[in-house]
Amino acid sequence: MPLGEDRSTAAELARLVGPLDDVAGPRYAGLARRIGELVALGQLPPGTRLPAERDLAAALTVSRVTVASAYRLLREEGRARTRHGAGTVLEAPAADAVWTAPATDPGVLDLAHAAPEAAPELAPAYRQALSRLPSLTAGHGYAPGGLPELRAAIADRYTARGLPTDPEQVVVTAGTGDATALVVEALLQPGDRVLVEHPTYPGALGMVTAAGGRCVPVALDAADPDAVVGAAHLAVRQSSPRLAFLMPDFSNPSGARLSAAGRRRLAATLWQQGVLAVVDEVTAELWLDDEGPLPPYAAGLPDAATVTVGGLSKAVWGGLRVGWLRTDAALAASLGSTLGRRQLSVSPLDQLAATALVRDLDAVLAGRRALLRERRDVLLAELAARLPHWSAPRPGGGLSAWCVLPPGTGSAALTAAAAPLGLLLAEGRVFGTGTAFDDHLRLPFTLPPDRLRTAIATLASVDAALRSGPVARHPVRPVTVV
Structure with a gap:
């Protein structure tokens, strides 16, 4: 629930943030990051007044300096500002979503980019091109x-x-x-x-x-x-x-x-x-x-x-x-x-x-359509089975589904939590101006069926973890995401 304006909000925010013992790096940065995730999830709407530094420090059993530094970092990032007589108030973040480059690590499940593997006609086309290259050299x-x-x-x-x-x-x-x-x-x-x-x-x-x-x-x-x-x-x-x-x-x-x-x-x-x-x-x-x-x-x-x-x-x-x-x-x-x-x-x-x-594009497209049709059906079936509370309209073409997330779930938080697990996502905000579409997630159906099933199973586990409380900060395995 959103925080209120009285001092009991310190205890409520401490519960939402969770313990800071396992954060990577300085505690103040971890606290600022977790508050930012709560904003992305809609659990802390813009305009919410954060608790007094002393109260939140006591609720989290950390020093007041830690809380003050976290608030300062939030202000520097444009996620909060100090209003005269109102303390530190959360702001809507700027459109700072980043669309990462495609992953080159074969262990990464890339659902951020709608890019299938090469069509079988590619290699023969290059062989034909090589045979004709001498006419140009x-x-x-x-x-x-x-x-x-x-x-x-x-x-x-x-x-x-x-x-x-x-x-x-x-x-x-x-x-x-x-x-x-x-x-x-x-x-x-x-x-x-x-x-x-x-x-x-x-x-x-x-x-x-x-x-x-x-x-x-x-x-x-x-x-x-x-x-x-x-x-x-x-x-x-x-x-x-x-x-x-x-x-x-x-x-x-x-x-x-x-x-x-x-x-x-x-x-x-x-x-x-x-x-x-x-x-x-x-x-x-x-x-x-x-x-x-x-x-x-x-x-x-x-x-x-x-x-x-x-x-x-x-x-x-x-x-x-x-x-x-x-x-x-x-x-x-x-x-x-x-x-x-x-x-x-x-x-x-x-x-x-x-x-x-x-x-020869008609023949190439016929094969590509058949491949994408099969993978679209796999993706939609996995979403229906593992994430039935999501809305995933059936696209009539293209390479991806534009999913509507349930209230309280944000694509920014999903993207951040999925990356350490080797699942690369593109948060909804990259597809719009300002801060729109955090309540959407684009899911391409371009991976092979077995990898699609693994990717959606991983996504379902991330979604469940986010809905049940703070996500564990320890990755299941180290990966390089670019």
């Missing part, structure tokens, strides 16, 4: 904008999907994220606003912030995806964003998918208001149920209305750093020039392999 090896044959293959695929495209409208980049970063770098000025779905891909939020832009979040609900159209219309009229970052198909992390009518209405709204849409299609063809393909967002629009970005990281393998963007030829040429100043070319060998894979 007599030259300088640079291909600004991409190898002509890869650009043609990408253009042909867009055309087959209902979006007529010429190779001159395609620029090859080092992955989908690189394509998005290129657009932000070239077109966004400091102070410009960018409309973003909320929640959305953390990398996009980081790119906008790094460029000095300001995110304008628009709520996205997987249960009613098309509701974003009206919200976006209002946000555009009020904020006049320069760009909009969208994932109309199986948005990361919510799994929301706009209907054909919904995407047409959203596209018309943004185009009429002069907002350039940056549309991430990296999961567009990863439908897992009977919905099948929908028209690309950019279909029926002037080419200059949209920059569509895509790549092979989800369909084939994250280690294949080949992506692309598609827009009108003039903007493509301008973006290609910007890319050329940053890097002369993506690896020709990788591009040759990507050409073979794009030409």
